[in-house]
Amino acid sequence: MEKKDIRIAVSSDRNFTPGVTAIRGGAHICTGLSGDKPGVLLYRDGKKAGTLRFTEEMRTGDIYTADLLTDHPEEYSYLLTDGKTAKTDPWGRFYPKKKRWGSERNYGHAVPSLLLGKELDWSGDRAPGTPLSETVIYRLHVRGFTKHASSGLGKEAGTFRGLIRKIPYLKDLGITAVELMPCYEFQEIITAPVPVDCRFDPKTRTLGKMIRKPTGKRNYWGYSEENCYFAPKAAYAAGEDGRNEFCEMVKAFHREGIEVYMEFYFPAGTPQTLITETARFWVCEYHIDGVRLSGAAQPAPLLNDPVLSETKIFALTMDGAGIPAGSSGRNAAFFAMDADTGRKDDEKQGRRAAEYNDGYLCDMRRVLRGDENQMQRLMDRICANPDGYGTVNYMANTNGFTMADMVSYEEKHNEANGENGKDGPRDNVTWNCGEEGKSRRAAVNGIRERQLDNAFLMLFLSQGIPLILAGDEFGNSQNGNNNAYCQDNATSWLNWTDLKKHAERHHFVRELIRFRKEHPVFHREEKPSHCDLRGFGLPDISFHGVNAWYPETDGPHRQLGILYCGDYAKRPDGTTDDTFYVMFNMHWISHKFGLPTLPDKKRWICVSDTGRKNSDAAETVMPLAEGYLTYVLKPRSIVILKAIDSGTAL
Known part of the structure; x- marks a missing residue:
């Protein structure tokens, strides 16, 4: 075979792993397509390099699988076609043309994916394997964590590489795991339906044909209906090879004993096979240590997947997961093998499932506020440590006020979102300590500092798994915006000058984490x-x-x-x-x-x-x-x- 020749052949093993995987002599592709002439449009050096057609022999149900044989698969990118229209492969591995964050240039157009990137170098990588009882989670947005100019990272700001540069800070803080908000390819362009014409149809009582057009807003958080789950987000890469940058980031965290968890949003109707394959892919391909499910996904199938038997699974609830008391987080009825097969006698598996605890946030904020009838809730929440799975506790999370805003605002201030204040939660369960917003009054600020001390103490003295929202340890504020989903700006980006302004707050949190680690009585396994x-x-x-x-x-x-x-x-x-x-x-x-x-x-x-x-x-x-x-x-x-x-x- 001459260099740069490529041909398609019937796959010998019918591998149904979504997307493209490496095989000897080329690449294997598995994709869903319809149409009379389904196939693959190939590109090399930005120019079209031919079309390869799937045959009926390559079809199983609605899925086509084939081998693309070439000595140099890394030189190609590709689109899918139904014979008439070019389409983005939603199971692609990386999309270089999506490098520019928030650009509308590609909106509505098919974007090629790399056929096969270079093999990732995982030599020397070792997962920390931190037990849930010893875990301290730090939740962050890859872009927002370092995008602000105060991060001092220049062109690496807002990227995986920028996050690597901040690992010494996180190591010094004492956290044991980072939870990354969605950093796979999601649609960051927010759209809204717009009528093509304004004729009213009395039968349907609607306007004429509607199409979706960009609103000018950006989906900063990453919760989208349009996702390419198998590709690191190109806009979060400092260089051209986002796959390798993500790999280097995970390795760098692991070298410092910090685990990497990743959040995945699956909207209602997402097939369970896609959810499972997504989790398997990121664990096997990118060595992440935990999967955080949000949206409509249920944890039970992942907890009972043998491939994910050593992966931590986080979800909004463990109801229906079938976790027996005293187990490590899976229903043994799904398995013929024992839960600890292949382990040494002294290596019994610890808990690896945990549910997120909005109830903790609401109840503990009521306690902090001084509401009546809260002492029983304080007793329940601070000691909650269920058999079989863990509980993740937090005083602030992405959807809602930051901790600094929790003691400074009672009302949401979401005017910048452009929804006339209708978005975001109404009841924030907060007290502003006597004045709404920023204050120059020493008495008000003194109470706020004490309340923050109290909030952090309640969090780190609780038996569950503490989670810190990035920046809360040095007083990050969103100026009362409790739903900053579209704020790709200073509202959401961490201002690192706050670290100097609130050095005492940062010191208090760092020492509190150290104190918790030194005293297992506050984070027992049982x-x-x-x-x-x-x-x-x-x-x-x-x-x-x-x-x-x-x-x-x-x-x-x-x-x-x-x-x-x-x-x-x-x-x-x-x-x-x-x-x-x-x-x-x-x-x-x-x-x-x-x-x-x-x-x-x-x-x-x-x-x-x-x-x-x-x-x-x-x-x-x-x-x-x-x-x-x-x-x-x-x-x-x-x-x-x-x-x-x-x-x-x-």
């Missing part, structure tokens, strides 16, 4: 029993009120104490953790708490008090006098006490 099952003298977790051992959860009470028995948690070196007492005063006046009595030769010291200036989750020591059995909590504050030996030097 569900709390609230009993002393092992005879240590204390329950694993117990609840208290202003009087020890007497929790009060009715109407006006806004105070709670939680005692964590360190004997029930083991550090990596096998030693037991410390015992902690965490007190919550969500009331707007001070309250005196009685402290649980400790065994002889033990006493309490203060680790953190958000009612005190310069509160720090690092173990700042404030000794309590011997025999001193009460502690006064200031308004809207949280205190952490730790039990130490009486003879320990301070």
